[in-house]
Amino acid sequence: MKQSLLIVEDDEPTRAFLADNLSADGFKVACAGGVGEGLRAIEVRHPSLVLLDLGLEESHGLDLLDRVRSADGIASRFDPDLPVIVITGRAAEADRVRGFARGADDYLVKPFHYGELLGRVRAVLRRSAGRPRRGVLRVGELTLDPLTRAVRVGGRPVHLSAKEFSLLQALAEDPTRVRSKNELLRDVWGYVSIGQTRTVDAHACRLRRKLGPSGRGWVVNVRGVGYKLTDAS
Template sequence: MQKRILIVDDEPAIREMVAFALRKGDYEPAHAGDARQAHESISEKVPDLILLDWMLPGTSGLDLARRLRRESLTRDVPIIMLTARGEEDDRVGGLEAGVDDYVVKPFSARELLARIRAVMRRSRDDDEDGSVSIGALRIDGAAHRVFAGDDPVQIGPTEYRLLHFFMTHPERVYSRSQLLDHVWGGNVYVEERTVDVHIRRLRKTLEPAGLEGMVQTVRGAGYRFSASL
């Protein structure tokens, strides 16, 4: 079955160009010109991935990404941001809003499809992960859910992968480059600062349960996950 990809962009020409590339890559494209149309499309059928333009009328792509991450239907749907903003702070802002990757305009169809395949592959690998427990934290791999004690933890897909890797490799220090290789994949071109962004988001996710101290910074070396808070 073809994977459905929702293109959210207010420029019809760009939507058509991206849709053409998606059909060439054997994906099923869906279209939305703004946040309202995006929600209507999602309510009809939840996509397997969302391509989201940064600049949208009414609600920005960043605000929409944050909203999608809060909603149960789309919390685990991968998001790739399409943006003309190439500055590091802008890219980090997108990551902090909950997107999984970004593609800077102008981009080639080949690059876009490569990014989509990489994000899809990481998402698919998540489903194959098993369950693991350390201290009060538990990952139910079959349900793709995280629990602190008996309470569910709302977590984004990248933070889920990062937490799962940490919990299956506890008490060991990993550098940023090692985490990029293990969690994002060695063939994905992502800056090392991306790791810091998602570490902060993971700690913020665990903070309500008082477990953020399990993700520890080892100065000059990297990060470690430990049951010792």
């Protein structure tokens, strides 16, 4: 079965070049010229990967990325883990850092060689396919369903944001292991910190509160290392 790609690019020659070559290389390709059209295509077509230009006329490409990454995976029809490769003429380090911080899986600067783009597309798709698809995860009275993105503690539903859910899932997949902050930043937020950041700490704190009175026992901060999940039943 062909893997499907969505190209969100407002430059028609670039869009046609990518669509023709990727189709010739065995992908099923759809195109959109802007953020609104791209979001509708994601909802309807459920692509395996999105190639996203940033300099779109109607809106910034990162607006689309924000909508996808902030989806809860339940009420929304967007998969918050949908692979996205940014393709843009913006080569500054600040633009690259911003793209990864907002959830891009890869960042490619124009002009580029098609062979490099194809290699990056295949690499991101391999990583995406390698993500474990598991059933319900259980740690004591805490259950987490990756498919429905539902979380319960002792039968009580717990409503989490997309990032809180992803953080909890990363910890629940191997509760015997301490996950470093850099690992969590990479796996949950999609970037590696180049300095001090409180992103993981802030989300872990909110996660504790939402898990209930014993939340501090569920999400444990191992000082100087990172976080782990323990049975606080």
